[in-house]
Amino acid sequence: MKSRTKWLLSGSLALSLLFSSALPLSVAEAAAVQTNAVQQSSTTAIAENELFLQEKYGIAFQAGSVTKGQFLQHIAKILKLESAESSPAFTDLNADSPYYTSAAALYEQGIITSLKVDASQPLQASSALYIAVKAAGLAELAHTYPLKKTTGALKQIGYSPAGLSLSAAQELAAAVHSGLLPSSLYKEVKGKAASPELAETLLVQILSIKGDYKHYIGYTSDADIYGKLADAYNTSDIIQSPELQTVVDTALKQNLVTGYNLKDDRYDANFVDSLSLTYGHDNLKHAVQLIGLLRSEGIRAKVQFEPKTSAFIYLKEWGEPVQSDSYKVVQIENGNYIAYAKEYDLKFEFNNAADKARFQSVILQYAKKNSEDQTGLIASSWWQPLYYSLTKLDDYIQITNNKITGKGHYYAQSFSLNEPSAAIAEGFKQLGAGLHIQSYPIWVDKPFFNYLNGEPL
Known part of the structure; x- marks a missing residue:
């Protein structure tokens, strides 16, 4: 599949311009260079995630929306959850669905908790985070969060605990603090459908947290x-x-x-x-x-x-x-x-x-x-x-x-x-x-x- 993103100059090049320019930069100019460097670094990371998932797992998202069923299927694939011992009776997913086996395996592991899957619906960014926190093995950490810590983390992604269940608020907060959700994607969460870039990033972060991503000194x-x-x-x-x-x-x-x-x-x-x-x-x-x-x-x-x-x-x-x-x-x-x-x-x-x-x-x-x-x-x-x-x-x-x-x-x-x-x-x-x-x-x-x-x- 043709890559959705182009490789850009690394962030280090932009930072080097900040410190090696012949003329001093204004505060605004320096901030702009740093912002550009961060954006370029984020773009490089997204392209790296895309290539890794393609080569290692054959996972590739098309441009546009990501369905919840696709995301569940890919979560099950990277976790090597091929089948479940039980056969949950999902209210909106038949056993002959291409997503049933993955959903059943994730349900058995407690990674999804509802019998209503919404497999054909666009994946919401918040829903992707709830799933990713559990898939990464961070649920217990999330559920230790007191209200003050939870509120502080949610502010960074534009959320308030109001209107959220306690466990949902804690899981979003843990996604922020653990690095499961990188800061470059904070603005991609509230009220939005999950982009392919967010879905890929979460898959890679799950692998990384579980020790199944790249290893290097x-x-x-x-x-x-x-x-x-x-x-x-x-x-x-x-x-x-x-x-x-x-x-x-x-x-x-x-x-x-x-x-x-x-x-x-x-x-x-x-x-x-x-x-x-x-x-x-x-x-x-x-x-x-x-x-x-x-x-x-x-x-x-x-x-x-x-x-x-x-x-x-x-x-x-x-x-x-x-x-x-x-x-x-x-x-x-x-x-x-x-x-x-x-x-x-x-x-x-x-x-x-x-x-x-x-x-x-x-x-x-x-x-x-x-x-x-x-x-x-x-x-x-x-x-x-x-x-x-x-x-x-x-x-x-x-x-x-x-x-x-x-x-x-x-x-x-x-x-x-x-x-x-x-x-x-x-x-x-x-x-x-x-x-x-x-x-x-x-x-x-x-x-x-x-x-x-x-x-x-």
Whole structure:
């Protein structure tokens, strides 16, 4: 669907004009610049919400009004409420309605409380907030509100407790104070039908409050990003998952794969695929300098640190391995070892597709080693840097990620060329009954593809 909104300049650009103008601005002019910056930031957030819901859930509102049934359907979808055990007898909604299953699931959870659904009617903004407060799990918080606190919050959106039930007034107040309703949308509530922008914002805020939105430690442009990156690295350890390792270690011993990664899905960035890349490495100094490099190139992106453990065969002829907190080995039957190395993935979500495309030229110039005595690179640059996209990119090459998921939070993955991926997946299935096996395409940089393919750098 064609986006309803256009990407505008970020608010930071407008603010920079405020502080860097050659001539001093009047109070009125400064206020106008700040207001414009806030409006632009709000527009960017709305477009970001729209893209996230489209890519992750297939949710898209058309321009114009939003019906209550559509909103209930999308609430049920993001909460993964697929069905209800009971069959409530709604007064205006039959069981064959496309909205019945969603409404029944939400009614069972107490997210809607009336047997009159009004599914075909335009969604009122206040009604959307009542539903969103309950869906976000904020009802108990709302119902602690005394009258004074409630009244103060309602004033911000033009409401008075008069004419509202106590619980309704409390829920509107909690929507304001919790940030479920952003301040940029305060004027979109009283006496109005919910706009697509408000509906999308509430869906994303529900996901965020429940911990199901994007996860990141900050932006490349943040002043404190380096400290957060160091904290994330220093508190990560070698990942251990006996259930999965039994399978993938056996695959290593049988030469089914040459290596694999262990990761924890609780660190998954959950970024939108079309704007994201994943970059793997093992050295903290390299990560710090990579962030600085992107800043120096004017590339702003969200950053998530995802701990990773890489496993591979360490041959006995390489000599006695030296172990540490970040490098462990286990000897296997033939005298070789399986080595487990602490590594990480940095997940980036860029502001736009152009910056995502530009990332590769920066890496190849400043973080790709081509000779032993090469200078002008950031610290610990690799001969075969590893970075990949889940969407197709020019000058990247498609390979396959073979992923194994167990019962818990951990998963294993092994990258392969496309041709042997089916055999690898089948081998995993034979080794690990009850595990979920996925094989899907990813697009990697050419040096890493050459490494997999046994070609020169």
